[in-house]
Amino acid sequence: MLKPNVQYRCIGKGFCGSIWTLEGSQDDVCTAIKREDGGPGRSVTNDYNMHLRVLQSALQHPPSIPLSIPQCHELIQPTDAWWQLRLHQFPAGYSACRALISERIPKVPRPISDKIVDLFCAGNAPLSDFVKSNVDDDACLIRPYLGRRRRHRQEATSTSRFQRFSLRNVPLHIDQMEALGLDASSYAETMADALALMHWGARIDANDVEFVLAPPRRVEPPPSSAFQSEYLGIHCMWILDFDCCRPLSMDEAGIEKACVAFFRNDPFYPRPGSGEAADEELWKVFKQRFLVASRGVLGEVSEDGRILAEKLVERIEGEGRLRMRRRKEEWACVEHLSY
Ligand SMILES: Nc1ncnc2c1ncn2[C@@H]1O[C@H](COP(=O)(O)OP(=O)(O)O)[C@@H](O)[C@H]1O
Ligand SMILES: [Mg+2]
Structure with missing residues (x-):
């Protein structure tokens, strides 16, 4: 009513x-x-059409792990x-x-988002108190950034009243996940399943889609396949925002488009070529799972499809190496200038 x-x-x-x-x-x-x-x-019309394609594909290939699609x-x-x-x-x-x-998507409940505020606003009591009681910060969702590590682990805590922090779409970086004992490998596998579903099932480029960690939908009995963590409680990985997605062609041009979308998105996916051992490991987990999930969606018999998934992974790894080389050149240049 x-x-x-x-x-x-x-x-x-x-x-x-x-x-x-x-x-x-x-x-x-x-x-x-x-x-x-x-x-x-x-366009929300495009959002709607792309979203329906993803849901349709999930019906045909039900994701087996804690992936939720609104x-x-x-x-x-x-x-x-x-x-x-x-x-x-x-x-x-x-x-x-x-x-x-x-x-x-259910919001992260206050007792958990309060802990996130303590983590991000440590040492700034006025800001922390404000965020904890701010109505606009009630809709908390967490963005898992498996592809980014903060350089300065615990950035100097500011005590300024004007420091800004919002619980809407809080980015949780890989170093923070490690510190909080969160299972980044399971997140990487879930993301890999989601990407395989979007590329090969829904046949969309997944451009600009978002991933968030949030509670599972309220159903009885509670889903058995959710993530469990002391810090975040029971949670799932949700995907949302399909308005920038476009159909993906199953050929070289499609691979190129998917690779561009992979790197252009916020750093949700693990990335190859970071140079950090733990990150390379996480990329490997993502890659293995993506290839397996791709076979699941495309079918063992589809030789062409399997080749597409392998080509995309190779293309992403090539781009990762290129970016690493460019970064090294930039650092060398900065070092040279500072002498
Ligand atoms: N179904 C939803 N449930 C809860 N929050 C949502 C939902 N859809 C969007 N949001 C929140 O609103 C924000 C903006 O929505 P989004 O679809 O990403 O818009 P845009 O296409 O303009 O980026 C998201 O980042 C997320 O925080
Ligand atoms: Mg958005």
Whole structure:
């Protein structure tokens, strides 16, 4: 039943649009509305179409590990009755627009996000207190950055009131995962399964998709395949944001596109060519699993498909080596200049 007094609340913003949810209402507690009110050229219609392809592919090749894909409910047009019934539940000045209704990814609960605040804002009590009680920081999701290690492990803690920190999309880097005892290898395997599903099952380039760690959807009994950790509790890896994805052709051009998308995305995936032993190990875990998962999706019999997956891995490794060489040259140049 509609509860006209409950107001939609913004829980996320990106270049394509803003994400809204109704909290305090049982009916809509599990839905997220993505309004197409961002930059030009971004489309929730494409988001919807690409999202459906991923869900369809997951039905055919159910992921066996803690990978969750939000359900995709409906694409709403500005003239639809949906808006007539609900526009008044948005802040004044908002108008009807194209929108995508999907399942809301559950937020990381406060007792856990409080620990994350303690980790990131240690030594800055005013900031820490602010974030812990800030309503806008209630929608906490964690971005696993398996492809980035912070250079200065524990950056000098700032005590400035003006330091900024947000729990929306908190990046958790590989060195932090190690320190917190999180199982980065399992995350790498889940990401590899997701990428194989998107490339070969849904046949999309996975451009700009996001991965987040968050609680599993509330079902009884709770899913047995979730990640367990003392620090983060029971959680899953969710994928979201398909609006920049495009169909992927199963040929050389497709491989090139997939490789560009791999490196252009935020550093979710482990990357080859970092030069750090632990990171190379993690890349190997990702690579092995990606090849196995690709065979699972494409079928053992599809020789051409298998070759595509191997070619993509080789292409990514080549690009990794190239980037490492460039970095070394830059360092050599800096050292030379500083003498
Ligand atoms: N289904 C969802 N459930 C919970 N939070 C979401 C959901 N979809 C998006 N968000 C949050 O909103 C942010 C922006 O949404 P996104 O789809 O990435 O928009 P854009 O395409 O503009 O980048 C995401 O990074 C995430 O934090
Ligand atoms: Mg986004």
